[in-house]
Amino acid sequence: MNATHLQLMMEAKIYRILQGGFGIPTLKWFGKEGDYNVMVMQLLGPSLEDLFNFCGRRFRLKTVILHADQILMRIEYMHSPNFIHRDIKPENFLMGLGKRGNVVYFIDFGLAKRYRDPRTHLHIPYRENKNLTGTARYVGVNTHLGILESRQGHQFVGVR
Template sequence: MPIHVNNRIGRGGFSHVYEATMPEGKLVALKQSHVINRIEHPMLLHEACVLSFLAGRSQYFEYLVLDLLGTSLADLVKEQKQLTLRTTLMLLDQMLDSLEHLHSHHLIHGDIKPDNFLFGLGDNSERIHLIDFGFARYYRNPISLSHHGLAPNQGFLGALTDS
């Protein structure tokens, strides 16, 4: 029995994200990127490698199956207009924990923005999760721990959005 795609729940510069149902009934997020994008922007394959460190394929598309998460921090701020100090500090603590975990694996995210922090669902609804590791890069060598310098004429890293 194949994965059943329910509806699109998001999109980025190089991919679309769908809510999908696994054969055993579990709801997941399914990230899809056209294979043609891989030539110039191998984001999904790179993201899968980053996530396997801390997917299936078809002829025309690549897929990455992820845990289904809830609303984004950007959507919460738009909806609430203003967050309480307690909520802000709780979110900041969780966001810093996520970044610290990533950095402990010698990686930088490369696309930090409110759209890339999503709340969990159900019992996990007060926990915030960092997503979208397509721009993640090593900032230092995991063996020698020497920092990577910036390449000459290195361009912008990340995504430009309205958020």
Template sequence: MKDQWRLIHKIGEGAYGEIYSAKNTETNEIAAIKLERADSKKQVLKLEVAVLKKLRGSNYVCKLKTWGRHSDWNFMVMELCGENLSELRKYQGGKFDLVTTLQIGIQIITIIEEIHTLGYIHRDIKPVKHEI
């Protein structure tokens, strides 16, 4: 990861790690990289990688590119998707119209069903986690 990807800037953080936009030094592709300390007691990233590997082919999740460990960090490189629902809602004056709300709801329920079918439960559903 060290030589292939260069971090551009931080785009988010959570309880278990940080997310950066990054550029592939060989292809100039832009992607998202999630980082988690390798010595973290809760290895959340490993579970997330396992779930995303099973969800390959889904139209509702960002595509997993690669994952591994570099130095003191576990990392996951994934497709950088569009803006999250929280940001998009701001552009709409703080709320979506009824039709948009229903369309978003149907898409979220569809991906939750896919996750449940695999035997997992998503426990952190919020607008900043959903990108379009």
């Protein structure tokens, strides 16, 4: 299997670990279809980036607070089994549909990784001169400096 196939397989594994968390989409199926690995997810609505554009790139303060509260809860939930996302951006937060239209869902765990060793619970070793992982516009300052991502990097989500 090549790296792309492994990445999708790892992403499906993370969805399974996080499954059941509020605002985590349901993984319906993951498997092979012919030559392709396929992941089928719960259908969701527009991203926060889409909504921001639809609203003329302005949100009311109440909207920002309601979304920010949910975003922080999703990130905290992802940290609880010792994962960091490494690509936090408005495009990776989608709104639900129907009765769950006000729920912010967290998606795209393709770059996620554990920040603690599951056996020892020690934090991943500090490393410098690392290639950038994630979207340059939104990564933390340390990532731009070539320092390995950690949970602390989630404190600095980029703003346009």
